Amino acid sequence: MSTPLQELKAAALKCTRCGQCLTICPVFGKTGEESNSSRGKLFILRALAEGSVQPTEHLMELAARCTLCMRCKSICPSGVDTTGIILELRRHLAEQGRLPLAKRLAFKAVSRGRLFDMVMSKASPFQSLLFRRTSQGTGVVARLPIPAAGLNLRRLVPELAAKPLRKLVPAVSKPAGATRARVALFPGCMLSYVYVDAGKALVDVLVANGVEVHLPDALQCCGTPLYSSGDVAGAASLAEANVRALASSGYDAVVTGCATCGSALLKEYEHVLQEGRSLTAWQDMKGKVMDVSDFLLRLGPKPYSHTVPLTATYHDACHLVRGMGVSKQPRSLIRSIPGLRFTEMNRADVCCGCAGTFSATHYGLSQQILADKVDDIMATGADVVVTGCSACKMQILDGIAHKNARTRVLHTAELLARAYGL
Ligand code: SF4
Ligand code: SF4
Structure with a gap:
């Protein structure tokens, strides 16, 4: 209500x-x-x-x-x-019926969990019908502007992976040695269907730290795009499915790899779920929801095995720093990588302008906000900018490509995977 x-x-x-x-x-x-x-x-x-x-x-x-x-x-x-x-x-x-039609249709599709999964898993070969690769090889852009879908001829769009994450890692990944913890991973849509290499790195880093990682089959979108647009009923059906999949199996933690999903599972579900069994189950579960960097620090990370001779800076995703209270943890993990030089950017915790569907519906405004972020990143001279949010990664990649810069954008887990030689 x-x-x-x-x-x-x-x-x-x-x-x-x-x-x-x-x-x-x-x-x-x-x-x-x-x-x-x-x-x-x-x-x-x-x-x-x-x-x-x-x-x-x-x-x-x-x-x-x-x-x-x-x-x-x-x-x-x-x-x-x-x-x-x-x-x-x-x-x-x-x-009051004021949600734009394009969002209503998109949210209906996302709410049909199995159908959405099938489309996202199988659509990769057909992307070239709608998108073309940029001449610089930085990604793909739309062939035609489709304003209702937030597509224009300038926006760099991440490609759907050929295979979803659940085809790249087993449903249960077990460590070689003793098991220190047993967790459920909530990868979210971006790590499941787009940045699957980062999703795999996340699983590999956890396993290298002695963690048994479960990828429950029934997980769906966290619901944030719907909730943040006002479609709370749609978000509730997704939240209920996720809580059902995560709450009952006695995991030591529910590890999230995306700031937005983590913030939803940790906080937003309080406003999304109606009174009832799901809300009670979520209340029992929410204490176990942790961003991967937070989880690793609490567990005690195993020593790194490889040097990473790069200069890195870190962008705080809004949903991580203010949503989940996570900012020191990823920095601590990154700073201790041997051979890596860490440099702090100015205004690291200022929004990059993505905000999920905002970057599609308000592209120009979103780009103006992003320009400041890209300037701050480039001023550090870093080789890589690290972030714990896939939406921020997508947004920053777009901004960096338009500056013709060579700075790479990595998920925290991708950098850690290098330090573990994975
Ligand atoms: S104007 Fe001041 S009191 Fe009002 S919302 Fe802004 S900061 Fe808060
Ligand atoms: S964009 Fe402005 S109004 Fe919206 S949450 Fe941020 S500071 Fe507040």
């Missing part, structure tokens, strides 16, 4: 209009429009609750102009749950 508008209005009234959130908002920073800031969105929410504006498509468009980076929430001196209120605003508008 969505939070009643009057209740949201009361929460929004805690805002003292101090304007601090405007100073750090990446969207407001590029547009200078008050409605793009959280303060502006709280004002819209109040107007909606008072009936002075109607729940139109335009209002949904204003509500969508936010990357949900949570920076405003983290600095608000009045403790306003800005992002929570923005999400509820989107939910209200979606319930």
